[in-house]
Amino acid sequence: MHTNPLDILVCVKRVPMVGGKVVVTADGQDVDTRMSGFTVSPHEECAVEEAVQITQRDGGTVTVLTLGPPEAADQLRDMLALGAHRGVLLETDGREWGPVATAAAIVWAVGELGTTPFPLILTGNEAADTGGYQVGIRVAHALGRPCVSGIKRLELAGGVLRAAREYGGAQEMFEVALPAVVSVKEGINLPRYPSLPGRLRAKRAEIAVLRPQWQDDGLRKLGLRAPASSTRRAQVLGHGADAVPALIGVLGDLGVLPAAARSGDDGAAA
Amino acid sequence: MSAVLDGAAAAAAGAVTAGVAAGAGTTGDETTGAVLCLAERDGAVVADSSLRALSFAASLAGTAGVTAVLFPGPGAAGPDAAHLDGDLAPDALGAYGVTDVCLVRSDELTGYAPAAWARSLAQLAAAEGMSAVVAAATDRGNEVLAHLGAMTGLPLAANCVAAEHSGPGSWQLVRQRWAGSVLEDAVLAAPCALLTVATDALTLAAPAPSTARPTVGYFTPALTAADLVVLATESAGQSSGMSLATARVVVGGGRGVGGPDGFGALEELAGLLGGVVGVSRVVTSQGWRPHRQQVGQTGTKISPELYLACGISGAIQHMAGCQSARHIVAVNTDADAPIIAHAEYAVIGDVNEVVPALVAAIRARAG
Ligand SMILES: Cc1cc2nc3c(=O)[nH]c(=O)nc-3n(C[C@H](O)[C@H](O)[C@H](O)COP(=O)(O)OP(=O)(O)OC[C@H]3O[C@@H](n4cnc5c(N)ncnc54)[C@H](O)[C@@H]3O)c2cc1C
Ligand SMILES: Nc1ncnc2c1ncn2[C@@H]1O[C@H](COP(=O)(O)O)[C@@H](O)[C@H]1O
Numbered sequence: 001m002h003t004n005p006l007d008i009l010v011c012v013k014r015v016p017m018v019g020g021k022v023v024v025t026a027d028g029q030d031v032d033t034r035m036s037g038f039t040v041s042p043h044e045e046c047a048v049e050e051a052v053q054i055t056q057r058d059g060g061t062v063t064v065l066t067l068g069p070p071e072a073a074d075q076l077r078d079m080l081a082l083g084a085h086r087g088v089l090l091e092t093d094g095r096e097w098g099p100v101a102t103a104a105a106i107v108w109a110v111g112e113l114g115t116t117p118f119p120l121i122l123t124g125n126e127a128a129d130t131g132g133y134q135v136g137i138r139v140a141h142a143l144g145r146p147c148v149s150g151i152k153r154l155e156l157a158g159g160v161l162r163a164a165r166e167y168g169g170a171q172e173m174f175e176v177a178l179p180a181v182v183s184v185k186e187g188i189n190l191p192r193y194p195s196l197p198g199r200l201r202a203k204r205a206e207i208a209v210l211r212p213q214w215q216d217d218g219l220r221k222l223g224l225r226a227p228a229s230s231t232r233r234a235q236v237l238g239h240g241a242d243a244v245p246a247l248i249g250v251l252g253d254l255g256v257l258p259a260a261a262r263s264g265d266d267g268a269a270a
Numbered sequence: 271m272s273a274v275l276d277g278a279a280a281a282a283a284g285a286v287t288a289g290v291a292a293g294a295g296t297t298g299d300e301t302t303g304a305v306l307c308l309a310e311r312d313g314a315v316v317a318d319s320s321l322r323a324l325s326f327a328a329s330l331a332g333t334a335g336v337t338a339v340l341f342p343g344p345g346a347a348g349p350d351a352a353h354l355d356g357d358l359a360p361d362a363l364g365a366y367g368v369t370d371v372c373l374v375r376s377d378e379l380t381g382y383a384p385a386a387w388a389r390s391l392a393q394l395a396a397a398e399g400m401s402a403v404v405a406a407a408t409d410r411g412n413e414v415l416a417h418l419g420a421m422t423g424l425p426l427a428a429n430c431v432a433a434e435h436s437g438p439g440s441w442q443l444v445r446q447r448w449a450g451s452v453l454e455d456a457v458l459a460a461p462c463a464l465l466t467v468a469t470d471a472l473t474l475a476a477p478a479p480s481t482a483r484p485t486v487g488y489f490t491p492a493l494t495a496a497d498l499v500v501l502a503t504e505s506a507g508q509s510s511g512m513s514l515a516t517a518r519v520v521v522g523g524g525r526g527v528g529g530p531d532g533f534g535a536l537e538e539l540a541g542l543l544g545g546v547v548g549v550s551r552v553v554t555s556q557g558w559r560p561h562r563q564q565v566g567q568t569g570t571k572i573s574p575e576l577y578l579a580c581g582i583s584g585a586i587q588h589m590a591g592c593q594s595a596r597h598i599v600a601v602n603t604d605a606d607a608p609i610i611a612h613a614e615y616a617v618i619g620d621v622n623e624v625v626p627a628l629v630a631a632i633r634a635r636a637g
Contacts, residue, residue: 019585020608022451031452042551042568100425126412126428128567128587130447133407133428133466134416141420146499149384149413167409168312169513172382172502186568187561190554218425222455224447234600234610240619241627247599248631250615254597256519256543256576260636 004159005059006178008051009118011106011136012044012064012079014072015129028223031129040066040075042186043124045082049191050154050184051122052083058156061085063118067105069094073207080202081194087207088113098217099130103138105212110143112210119179120161125150140181147181148174152188302435303401305331306394307368308387309338310410315358316340319406321366322469327404328367330433334401335369338484339394341387342379344504364484371486378493382410382502388417390491400462401435407466415464424460429468446471449567449590470571470594512546514563519545520574520595522565523553524588526581526602526621530558535625536580542632548572548592550582566591580621584609601625 016033023032051062064079066072067090076087090105097105110118121143123136140147153164156178163174163182194202237246251257307327310317316324316338327336340354354360360371374390391414395403403418405411407429419426427433429446431453436442441458446468458465514520521540523533533547540547548565549558565572567587573594580601582588589612592598600613601624610616617624 018448018451018587020583022448022586024452031448098425100419103420128448131429131449132426133412134419134426137413137416138420141417144496146385146496147417148500149416150409165409167382167502167504171505173505174500174502176499187554187564190557190561218458218460219427219443220457220459222457225453225455227450227453232611232614234598234613234616236605237615237617239617241623243617243619243624244627244631247615247617247624247628248635250599251543251576254576256545257632258542258544258636261542261632 006054006120006156007061007063007118008054008120008122009063009065009110010044010047010051010079010084010122011139012040012048012066012075012124013127013129014038014066014068014075015041015127022226024224024226028225029221031224038071038075040078041124041126041128043126043128043184045079045191046186046188047122047124047184048079048082048084049189051120052192053189054120054156055085056083063088063113065090065106065109067097067102067212068092076207077202077205078194080205081198082192083198087205089207089209090212091209092214095214096130096221097214098219099132099134099138100217100219101215103135103142104215106135106139107142108212109210110139113208117179119159120156121145121179121181123181123183125183125185136181136183143179143181145179145181146176147183148176149183151182151184154182154184154188302331302334303399304334304369305336305402305404306391306398306400307336307338307403308391308405308411308414309340309363310406310408311340311343311354314343314354315356316354316363317406317408319408319411319469321358322472323404323406323411323467324363324366324368326433326467326469326472327402330402330404330435331367336367337370337372337394337398337400338363338368339372339374339391339489341374341382341390342376344381360486361483364482368484369482371484372489373486375488375490376493378498380501381504383498383500384410384413385417385421385500386491386493386497387414388421389493389497390489391418392421393491394489395462402433402441402463402465404465404467406469411466415466419464422462424462424464425458426464426466427456427458428466430465431468431471433463433465441465448586450593451586451590470573514546514548514565514570514572517546517572517574519543519576520548520565520572520578520592521545522548522550522577522579522582522592523559523621524550524580524582525552525556527553527558528581528622532622533559535622535629539578539625539629539632542629542636543576543578545574545576548577550585550588564591579609579613580625582609583607584612 017039062084063086064084065088126133151163155162305327309320432444567590577595598613600616
């Protein structure tokens with residue numbers, strides 16, 4: 001069933017694209033990003049894809065919003081390339097904003113963005129870096145709206161949304177009327193790759209810039225560190241198929257071989 | 271705590287934040303006040319993650335005491351709220367440091383309702399002057415405490431691995447960022463600390479057999495219609511067979527598998543070892559395998575006896591999902607891949623050569 005065209009707001013956060021190892025800066029305040037690019041969390045990319053799919057089906061617009069330094073405009077352009085229509089940057093001076101301040105800024109911006117009340121606001125379930133698990137819920141309460149979190153399936157019909165997520169191997173279902181806030185998880189869809197016309201459009205698009213007021217969050221970072229990790233290296237069992245007898249020996253020791261195979265020649269190990 | 275409370279009375283005791291603040295303001299530098307802790311059910315027992323959170327709450331509370339709050343389970347609204355079995359019935363929770371058990375009763379709570387659960391905790395915390403509210407950092411624990419934070423205006427520190435009261439309204443914390451790949455030292459300034467606990471990073475202290483039995487009381491929250499707008503209905507899962515999260519053996523496949531076709535051999539190996547296949551994000555975003563098989567920060571967390579990671583580089587976001595694996599064995603063409611530093615054993619070689627050879631060898635021994 002069709003629903004009326006919606007103006008959808010999607011909140012995304014710029015985070016470093018860390019690979020094999022996290023390095024903390026010398027002052028212990030940040031993750032070293034000299035060797036990494038930036039991205040948005042997979043959850044949020046899926047939120048944008050979901051919004052784009054909804055508007056492609058039912059009409060309406062997708063506005064992507066991020067609170068971050070001026071460079072976070074890059075992430076807005078990445079999302080515009082996926083099919084979002086409008087980008088809004090809540091520009092900061094680069095200092096870290098906590099979830100309380102971030103949610104307050106988003107709520108303020110929703111008011112500033114004029115007549116559009118955004119009947120549907122999408123966020124990720126949690127930011128990939130700081131993992132606060134709360135911005136969407138705080139935004140919902142401040143706007144007097146319901147919030148469903150961790151959603152992996154979303155349907156809209158006649159101003160009502162049906163959302164589902166996994167819980168202990170079962171499906172949990174929610175049904176709420178719009179306006180609402182929904183936080184989503186990766187897996188809800190498979191985000192498209194940006195098309196060339198999409199990328200060109202994104203490059204030229206104008207990005208609205210707003211400057212919200214910073215506020216104290218109650219939770220103050222003292223510093224970051226890497227958790228204690230073992231410095232061991234794996235014991236190499238061998239190369240290619242020649243390593244299979246040794247590997248079978250290890251699997252046998254761990255007790256994971258099928259019973260019949262276990263009763264075979266144990267001498268094969270090592 | 272008093273045995274029977276009702277939410278209307280608790281709400282009347284003052285605005286929630288003010289009530290919480292007044293309660294915590296009485297604590298001194300060295301000691302905290304009492305701590306409220308959400309206890310989630312797992313069937314007819316308290317979930318293991320919640321038992322860990324209760325122990326964490328108990329160490330935070332010291333002598334001030336911990337109240338475990340239980341909500342009605344599926345089909346157990348009303349007076350049956352207490353139904354829990356055996357060693358983990360309310361009486362037995364004393365072994366985890368629980369001094370009081372509070373069973374929430376409500377005819378309206380026919381299913382999980384995050385805002386209503388948060389409202390109940392807010393009213394209990396206000397009425398009892400709690401200095402902290404704690405939950406395991408599960409999907410529900412994080413969600414309910416975020417609602418509680420939003421309702422009360424209090425900050426929430428998610429995924430804590432340590433917490434200490436460091437003065438009036440002040441807490442020194444260690445919490446996880448990047449799903450545990452980075453630790454943050456932080457200070458939380460709040461009249462009542464809201465904390466979720468990354469319980470899989472904690473070891474559960476053995477229950478102390480001699481502890482006193484907790485008191486058991488009931489609480490009926492005063493819920494508004496808005497608290498119940500988001501109310502879950504559950505449907506039986508389509509889950510057939512073994513789940514990735516609980517499998518004893520996981521055979522992992524990454525970009526190195528080379529394409530969707532290579533996963534046949536991995537499935538076959540997983541079948542022989544009594545396990546399931548798990549994959550990296552590259553594999554799901556290429557559409558080679560469905561997302562429900564993804565292991566990692568934005569996928570499933572696994573804790574098998576054996577994780578056999580084939581053609582996976584070992585990015586931090588992937589490792590965040592398999593830190594709890596007892597043994598990791600890697601198959602990789604690159605002897606310097608990060609996964610080698612996490613694994614116990616490694617085979618240097620092509621997954622598409624090693625895995626079929628391993629399958630053949632196991633079959634040969636069995637046959
Ligand atoms: C916020 C965020 C969240 C993320 N969440 C997740 C997550 O939940 N799960 C996840 O997995 N990733 C996640 N990622 C992505 C992660 O950073 C990596 O990009 C991803 O894990 C890499 O997958 P891979 O190991 O299969 O591929 P690659 O990193 O490309 O590694 C392929 C490996 O295969 C080896 N190889 C190549 N050919 C062969 C062969 N023939 N035989 C054997 N070995 C071979 C190579 O040496 C290499 O080590 C996330 C990233 C971000 C930024
Ligand atoms: N700086 C930010 N700018 C825009 N959206 C954000 C920002 N921080 C968090 N969010 C959104 O809120 C979600 C939850 O974040 P958090 O509560 O910080 O884990 C994220 O997945 C984003 O969708």
